Amino acid sequence: MLFVLIVLPLMMAGLMFILPSKRARISLLVLTALFHLSCVVCFWKIAPQTQWHGFLSLDVLGLLILSIISVLFVVVSFYLIAYLKGEENRSTRFFIACLLVFLSAMTLVTVSRHLGLLWIAIEATTLFSAILINFHRTPRGIEATWKFLLICSVGIAMALLGTLFLAVAATNIKSLLLEDLLSNAPALIESWLKLSVIFLLIGYGTKMGLVPMHSWKPDTYGEAPGPVGALMSGALTSCAFLAILRVGQICHQADQMAFFQSITLLLGMLSLFVASVFILGQTDFKRMLGYSSIEHMGILVLGVGLGGAGFYGSLYHMLNNAFAKGLMFLVAGNLYRYYRNSKAHHIQGVLHSYPQTGILLLVGFLCVTGFPPFGTFFSELLILNAAVTGKHYIVAFLYVLFLGIIFIGMSKIVLKMAFGEPQDKPADDQYRESISMVVPLVILGLIGLLLGIFIPSYLSEVLQRASGFLGGQ
Amino acid sequence: MEAWLDMTLVLVVLLGLFMIGSNRLGAIIQIFGLQSVVLGTIPFLMYFSKIEIHIVIVSLVAMVLKGFLMPYFLFWAIRHVSIRREVSPLIGFGSTLFLSGFLIAGSFILSSRLIFPYPVMSDFIIPASFSTIMMGFLLLISRAKAITQVVGYLVMENGIFLFALLLLEKTPLLVEMGILLDVFVGALVMGIVVNHISDHFEHTDTSHLTVLRD
Numbered sequence: 156m157l158f159v160l161i162v163l164p165l166m167m168a169g170l171m172f173i174l175p176s177k178r179a180r181i182s183l184l185v186l187t188a189l190f191h192l193s194c195v196v197c198f199w200k201i202a203p204q205t206q207w208h209g210f211l212s213l214d215v216l217g218l219l220i221l222s223i224i225s226v227l228f229v230v231v232s233f234y235l236i237a238y239l240k241g242e243e244n245r246s247t248r249f250f251i252a253c254l255l256v257f258l259s260a261m262t263l264v265t266v267s268r269h270l271g272l273l274w275i276a277i278e279a280t281t282l283f284s285a286i287l288i289n290f291h292r293t294p295r296g297i298e299a300t301w302k303f304l305l306i307c308s309v310g311i312a313m314a315l316l317g318t319l320f321l322a323v324a325a326t327n328i329k330s331l332l333l334e335d336l337l338s339n340a341p342a343l344i345e346s347w348l349k350l351s352v353i354f355l356l357i358g359y360g361t362k363m364g365l366v367p368m369h370s371w372k373p374d375t376y377g378e379a380p381g382p383v384g385a386l387m388s389g390a391l392t393s394c395a396f397l398a399i400l401r402v403g404q405i406c407h408q409a410d411q412m413a414f415f416q417s418i419t420l421l422l423g424m425l426s427l428f429v430a431s432v433f434i435l436g437q438t439d440f441k442r443m444l445g446y447s448s449i450e451h452m453g454i455l456v457l458g459v460g461l462g463g464a465g466f467y468g469s470l471y472h473m474l475n476n477a478f479a480k481g482l483m484f485l486v487a488g489n490l491y492r493y494y495r496n497s498k499a500h501h502i503q504g505v506l507h508s509y510p511q512t513g514i515l516l517l518v519g520f521l522c523v524t525g526f527p528p529f530g531t532f533f534s535e536l537l538i539l540n541a542a543v544t545g546k547h548y549i550v551a552f553l554y555v556l557f558l559g560i561i562f563i564g565m566s567k568i569v570l571k572m573a574f575g576e577p578q579d580k581p582a583d584d585q586y587r588e589s590i591s592m593v594v595p596l597v598i599l600g601l602i603g604l605l606l607g608i609f610i611p612s613y614l615s616e617v618l619q620r621a622s623g624f625l626g627g628q
Numbered sequence: 629m630e631a632w633l634d635m636t637l638v639l640v641v642l643l644g645l646f647m648i649g650s651n652r653l654g655a656i657i658q659i660f661g662l663q664s665v666v667l668g669t670i671p672f673l674m675y676f677s678k679i680e681i682h683i684v685i686v687s688l689v690a691m692v693l694k695g696f697l698m699p700y701f702l703f704w705a706i707r708h709v710s711i712r713r714e715v716s717p718l719i720g721f722g723s724t725l726f727l728s729g730f731l732i733a734g735s736f737i738l739s740s741r742l743i744f745p746y747p748v749m750s751d752f753i754i755p756a757s758f759s760t761i762m763m764g765f766l767l768l769i770s771r772a773k774a775i776t777q778v779v780g781y782l783v784m785e786n787g788i789f790l791f792a793l794l795l796l797e798k799t800p801l802l803v804e805m806g807i808l809l810d811v812f813v814g815a816l817v818m819g820i821v822v823n824h825i826s827d828h829f830e831h832t833d834t835s836h837l838t839v840l841r842d
Contacts, residue, residue, distance in 0.1 A: 312785060
């Protein structure tokens with residue numbers, strides 16, 4: 156079953172080059188996404204079998220991230236129906252094929268149990284997302300793609316070196332399968348393990364966009380088309396986070412958790428700091444979202460670094476962040492469609508000109524900045540709680556301070572965009588708000604809200620079990 | 629065999645230095661191809677007495693992909709580029725050569741500190757791999773032309789490949805192939821983007837890609 160889930164999108168991607176009409180291609184995309192989602196829903200009931208000599212298997216951590224990917228992908232593919240209609244001058248053939256390969260690679264990330272295979276899958280996501288960023292072929296887009304490709308490839312190369320170092324550390328185990336590593340973790344050679352942890356954190360941290368390896372993020376998110384940004388900031392970063400969590404799992408079993416946590420704590424605080432400094436002077440809406448993504452990635456690794464309730468908080472925050480960011484980037488996609496720009500001073504009075512998108516902009520803003528009753532509020536609170544109970548008072552203080560600054564910085568931009576005076580007459584009829592470009596956003600907003608007011612018991616159980624992998628309760 | 633192995637490893641490092649010292653894009657790509665072919669022979673020398681089919685496959689695939697297909701493709705990417713010289717590198721040629729001398733010395737010191745858990749075929753493998761990685765990185769950060777940066781990344785991957793040869797017996801063939809394939813597709817995508825850069829900007833100087841910043 157797992158194998159089918161990886162290969163089917165690839166086959167559909169191949170079909171894209173044969174299908175004659177745009178309509179057929181888009182409907183095939185939506186069908187594949189729906190099939191993917193229905194399989195993932197089944198996995199919540201019945202765990203799929205291990206396949207391929209233990210290389211592919213799905214644990215609760217993988218299931219959590221696979222669900223994020225699948226839900227986001229379905230929503231984005233519905234959004235693309237209307238979005239691609241407005242992009243007559245660009246070929247959709249290649250774009251949709253790349254989207255499907257991207258889906259397949261992300262699925263492989265969540266189910267791979269071999270660290271080499273995990274690396275291969277993550278590198279594949281980098282390459283295909285690079286093609287997706289470059290959809291509009293503007294000079295700025297090419298520049299962003301180039302920076303993304305080069306920085307991430309070098310980062311991922313570091314992760315490959317880290318994986319090899321881990322293989323050296325596992326000389327006595329003779330395998331890089333996660334099961335073998337976890338059950339024989341005390342046999343790992345400590346010095347090589349530590350070296351590999353550093354390289355793996357740098358490598359996969361680059362992919363996640365942690366400071367100081369973050370410089371590609373605002374550029375890329377600023378130029379990527381809205382739906383691609385939604386997939387990257389929601390699903391792709393979660394994949395990179397999964398890789399870091401796998402490293403954490405190994406460290407936990409090998410009694411090196413303190414070492415691992417000291418690094419993630421530092422990376423998390425640095426990310427929050429840099430995000431709060433740079434978000435203040437932003438003039439571009441999508442670049443601002445890039446910095447906001449750096450902030451949230453910082454919160455995720457900070458939660459892991461604090462430990463205790465922080466693990467649960469971190470995983471919970473990963474869910475919230477994925478849907479909140481997805482919503483924000485789709486709003487950005489709508490705004491780009493209406494205004495052909497993402498500079499904040501060109502986009503004013505959205506509530507007046509495009510009321511539905513305007514309301515969603517405000518909802519997304521509250522959701523991203525962690526306002527109650529959205530889920531982000533509670534997960535950020537949990538991480539604060541972990542900091543206080545762990546007696547990291549300085550960390551707790553700085554955490555609240557940075558979140559406050561980021562809230563002020565974002566509200567300055569977003570509120571002006573939503574409430575300001577429209578500069579000129581609303582655009583002509585060609586770009587009226589269509590229902591198909593609003594409904595997917597409403598769904599994401601509802602998920603973000605639901606995660607805040609009601610967590611189903613099976614979800615919280617999965618979160619508990621997944622945080623147990625790292626040593627949480 | 630060990631003498632041959634050491635000589636080949638020295639050759640790999642020297643070719644790396646050669647790439648750092650040359651300023652013609654075509655020459656850099658060709659030397660990269662040569663380095664990859666030389667690297668492909670190393671598994672035969674390392675596992676001379678106990679050669680297995682999976683070692684043969686890995687080295688042959690690596691040789692073909694990196695030694696021939698990738699250089700061919702990189703030449704395709706710059707086929708419209710008229711200026712095929714590194715005119716104004718961010719760090720000059722003399723200083724990068726000087727720096728790479730230090731990097732090679734550094735990798736010897738570094739690898740003498742790292743205790744490898746089992747005896748390796750030659751003491752030279754780990755330092756050669758580290759110096760190749762560092763020289764690739766140096767090439768990547770010190771040159772302005774997009775294509776040289778791609779070659780720098782690929783040289784880094786060559787260094788990592790050299791390190792991976794130590795673990796060749798334990799790595800599943802499939803993973804090894806996947807890594808090679810990924811690197812190849814990476815070069816492909818980078819080549820396409822270089823092509824876009826040269827179409828849209830009429831040059832491939834990445835030092836002009838400075839619109840996006842804060």
